Amino acid sequence: MTDKQSMHIDPYEKNWIRLSIGLLVVFATAVTVAGFAFGFQVPTPEDRVDPRTVATEGPWADPGLRELVPGKKYEAYILAQTWAFLPNEITVPVGAEVTFYVTSKDVQHGFKLQDTNINMQIVPGQVSKLTVTFDEPGVHNFICTEYCGAAHAIMFGTLTVE
Amino acid sequence: MLANYEVSQAEKKFIGWHLLFAVIAVAIGSLFGPLQALEHAGLDLYPYLQPLFASYYQGLTLHGVLNALVFTTFFITGFLTLTTIYGLKRPLRYPKLNAVGFWMMVVGLVVTAIPTLLDQASVLYTFYPPMKAHWSFYLGLTLVVVGSWIEGWGFYFTYYAWRKENPGVRTPLTTFGGLITMVMWQFATLGVATEILTMLLPWSLGLIEGTDPQLARTYFWFTGHPLVYFWLLPAYVSWYGMLPKQAGGKLFSDSLARFAFWLFLLLSVPLGFHHQYVDPGVPAGWKFLHAVLTYSVFLPSMLTAFTVIASLEYAGRKRGGKGLLGWIRALPWADPVVSAQLLAGILFFFGGIGGITNASYNVNLVVHNTAWVPGHFHLTVASAVTLSFMGISYWLVPYLTGKKLGVSNKVANIQVWTWFVGMVIFSNAMHVVGLLGAPRRTPLGLAPYIPEEWSGHLLRVGIGGTIMFVGMYMYVYIVAKTAWAKNYEPVEIEVPLADSIHDPQETPDWLDKWVPWLIGTVALLLIAYGPQLFDQISNIALNAPGGKVW
Ligand code: HEM
Numbered sequence: 001m002t003d004k005q006s007m008h009i010d011p012y013e014k015n016w017i018r019l020s021i022g023l024l025v026v027f028a029t030a031v032t033v034a035g036f037a038f039g040f041q042v043p044t045p046e047d048r049v050d051p052r053t054v055a056t057e058g059p060w061a062d063p064g065l066r067e068l069v070p071g072k073k074y075e076a077y078i079l080a081q082t083w084a085f086l087p088n089e090i091t092v093p094v095g096a097e098v099t100f101y102v103t104s105k106d107v108q109h110g111f112k113l114q115d116t117n118i119n120m121q122i123v124p125g126q127v128s129k130l131t132v133t134f135d136e137p138g139v140h141n142f143i144c145t146e147y148c149g150a151a152h153a154i155m156f157g158t159l160t161v162e
Numbered sequence: 163m164l165a166n167y168e169v170s171q172a173e174k175k176f177i178g179w180h181l182l183f184a185v186i187a188v189a190i191g192s193l194f195g196p197l198q199a200l201e202h203a204g205l206d207l208y209p210y211l212q213p214l215f216a217s218y219y220q221g222l223t224l225h226g227v228l229n230a231l232v233f234t235t236f237f238i239t240g241f242l243t244l245t246t247i248y249g250l251k252r253p254l255r256y257p258k259l260n261a262v263g264f265w266m267m268v269v270g271l272v273v274t275a276i277p278t279l280l281d282q283a284s285v286l287y288t289f290y291p292p293m294k295a296h297w298s299f300y301l302g303l304t305l306v307v308v309g310s311w312i313e314g315w316g317f318y319f320t321y322y323a324w325r326k327e328n329p330g331v332r333t334p335l336t337t338f339g340g341l342i343t344m345v346m347w348q349f350a351t352l353g354v355a356t357e358i359l360t361m362l363l364p365w366s367l368g369l370i371e372g373t374d375p376q377l378a379r380t381y382f383w384f385t386g387h388p389l390v391y392f393w394l395l396p397a398y399v400s401w402y403g404m405l406p407k408q409a410g411g412k413l414f415s416d417s418l419a420r421f422a423f424w425l426f427l428l429l430s431v432p433l434g435f436h437h438q439y440v441d442p443g444v445p446a447g448w449k450f451l452h453a454v455l456t457y458s459v460f461l462p463s464m465l466t467a468f469t470v471i472a473s474l475e476y477a478g479r480k481r482g483g484k485g486l487l488g489w490i491r492a493l494p495w496a497d498p499v500v501s502a503q504l505l506a507g508i509l510f511f512f513g514g515i516g517g518i519t520n521a522s523y524n525v526n527l528v529v530h531n532t533a534w535v536p537g538h539f540h541l542t543v544a545s546a547v548t549l550s551f552m553g554i555s556y557w558l559v560p561y562l563t564g565k566k567l568g569v570s571n572k573v574a575n576i577q578v579w580t581w582f583v584g585m586v587i588f589s590n591a592m593h594v595v596g597l598l599g600a601p602r603r604t605p606l607g608l609a610p611y612i613p614e615e616w617s618g619h620l621l622r623v624g625i626g627g628t629i630m631f632v633g634m635y636m637y638v639y640i641v642a643k644t645a646w647a648k649n650y651e652p653v654e655i656e657v658p659l660a661d662s663i664h665d666p667q668e669t670p671d672w673l674d675k676w677v678p679w680l681i682g683t684v685a686l687l688l689i690a691y692g693p694q695l696f697d698q699i700s701n702i703a704l705n706a707p708g709g710k711v712w
């Protein structure tokens with residue numbers, strides 16, 4: 001390298017780079033804090049199932065709501081298939097903490113519970129799991145958010161909190 | 163450098179073929195855009211398309227494949243052929259090799275188009291298994307990708323020959339950016355190549371019974387994210403290497419431009435899990451790592467913003483612009499080549515902000531698979547990239563054909579602004595309705611769960627989409643009118659290569675050396691993807707047979 005060669009970095013640009021790195025650190029910190037301190041969760045490997053038999057063997061052979069602690073703790077086993085969720089109506093009491101276990105017996109689907117942070121890709125062979133607590137009464141639709149064939153648009157269910 | 167090398171008629175023709183296929187692809191692909199948008203607004207025109215087109219999803223597959231995959235790939239390989247030979251001032255080392263690559267892409271396009279037009283491949287441009295297309299769909303896509311690789315190899319051979327003839331000379335910036343684009347693309351497409359060759363092709367041919375849909379998604383997004391940089395980097399080549407000149411100035415910093423390109427090579431690929439934040443089969447820790455790596459791409463993006471804006475300010479001030487923002491008005495807005503790229507940049511600013519949102523490990527839960535996402539990428543691929551390519555076409559087509567642009571600058575400018583205005587309306591409405599919870603990839607007019615409060619936004623989707631459609635067809639018209647003009651004014655266009663304020667020869671050596679950067683890229687890939695790929699592949703379960711569900 002000759003003496004003449006150097007990175008010409010304008011003073012403005014130096015400040016800009018500092019600002020960019022600063023912003024980067026702020027974003028990364030915000031995400032880290034939100035993810036780890038406030039307990040926001042994304043799905044993480046839970047279990048593998050065989051999509052060919054999942055509808056006839058195991059918990060999704062009998063999908064639905066399980067009461068673990070009355071009024072407090074629930075599990076919802078939901079089977080996605082073209083083009084419906086089984087079950088497509090769920091009712092829980094106010095204050096219930098519900099853990100969703102969703103899988104598919106055919107193609108990919110989506111599971112988005114409106115007005116909550118529940119949003120999962122449903123992949124055949126995998127179990128998507130997230131937990132949410134319902135503090136207010138109301139009705140939430142859970143809709144299929146991944147293209148799953150001709151009648152994808154009609155695929156949804158309702159969860160009632162009362 | 164060959165003395166007095168001029169791009170020959172044959173070479174211009176070869177590049178022109180690329181553009182021809184690109185424009186035909188985007189013209190057909192865009193037919194479905196307004197149909198989708200109007201469907202959202204409550205006007206369902208699909209029944210009138212029977213029996214030519216079977217469904218919303220056949221249309222959406224064509225829209226995604228033709229616009230996002232075919233238009234882009236053909237335009238990019240054509241444009242980068244020019245930046246390679248024009249920049250290096252020498253012909254392709256093996257023109258036949260590039261011709262083979264190009265015609266392989268054409269064959270691939272035809273092989274993909276047949277099952278798609280017959281409604282045997284309505285699986286959208288992401289073709290997630292176990293939704294099963296006819297095998298020819300996967301085969302055709304493979305040929306397109308391999309064809310683009312071969313064209314890339316042709317560029318490398320050309321570069322290598324030039325390097326031997328010109329030791330120590332800085333690679334011209336536009337050539338350099340083009341080469342990085344192709345190298346990045348070849349790393350990136352290893353994912354989808356593996357997906358198709360080891361899983362989708364054997365499965366669709368009946369050789370294996372099922373697929374592993376989670377592993378397929380991991381392969382796909384290994385390619386799917388850097389795909390967006392494959393689209394974007396050629397636009398950056400123009401923004402860095404040409405726009406400063408077109409605007410009447412110079413490139414502000416040659417070395418930082420190169421540094422940004424290297425960072426894009428390094429960082430474009432190892433972050434695909436940010437498309438899989440809500441996937442069940444990827445551990446949260448790896449998602450988090452890719453989130454952080456995604457933020458690091460923020461750095462070369464910010465470098466680009468600075469350098470491009472500083473170059474434009476330099477141009478604006480040279481043209482007599484005064485005051486803090488007066489230079490913006492002083493830019494040559496009347497030139498559609500410039501206005502298209504400026505507006506592309508403005509839309510990209512908003513696309514970038516949305517991108518940071520999407521990339522947020524947890525905020526993504528709100529927007530994943532909602533209409534927000536197409537709202538976002540119509541600002542990026544369909545604006546930053548497409549609008550830039552439109553602007554580039556307005557000098558490139560006259561350059562290749564020797565014919566003056568078939569319409570006045572004023573008309574071409576109206577085209578550019580039409581796209582811009584339509585896009586502002588459309589993408590804003592898509593973002594809003596997505597935040598309210600509307601899913602993407604859904605004919606919302608048929609969905610039983612649409613609340614009344616979405617309808618105003620959906621109407622704006624329809625209006626904006628229709629305006630965009632007008633803008634797109636004005637573009638197609640202008641290009642066709644220019645290319646096929648019988649009575650035309652001959653022109654000699656100069657390829658607009660910008661000078662740099664500093665002599666590129668002063669740019670440090672390490673910014674023009676491939677080996678260390680390539681090693682770094684491979685190393686980062688191994689770190690970011692190696693363990694998860696190993697884990698997912700060793701636990702592969704090909705047990706999802708799937709089928710045709712449309
Ligand atoms: C002509 C004007 C255009 C209009 C009105 C339009 C409209 C739309 C709409 C409404 C959707 C969402 C469909 C859904 O999620 O159900 C969509 C999807 C999409 N558009 Fe466009 N678009 C246009 C041009 C373009 C261009 C130029 C590109 C790329 C170069 C593009 C790339 C895409 C892609 C990749 C998708 C996603 C497809 C999928 O989800 O599989 N569009 N477009």
Ligand SMILES: [Cu+2]
Nearest residue numbers: 109144148155
């Ligand atoms: Cu579904």
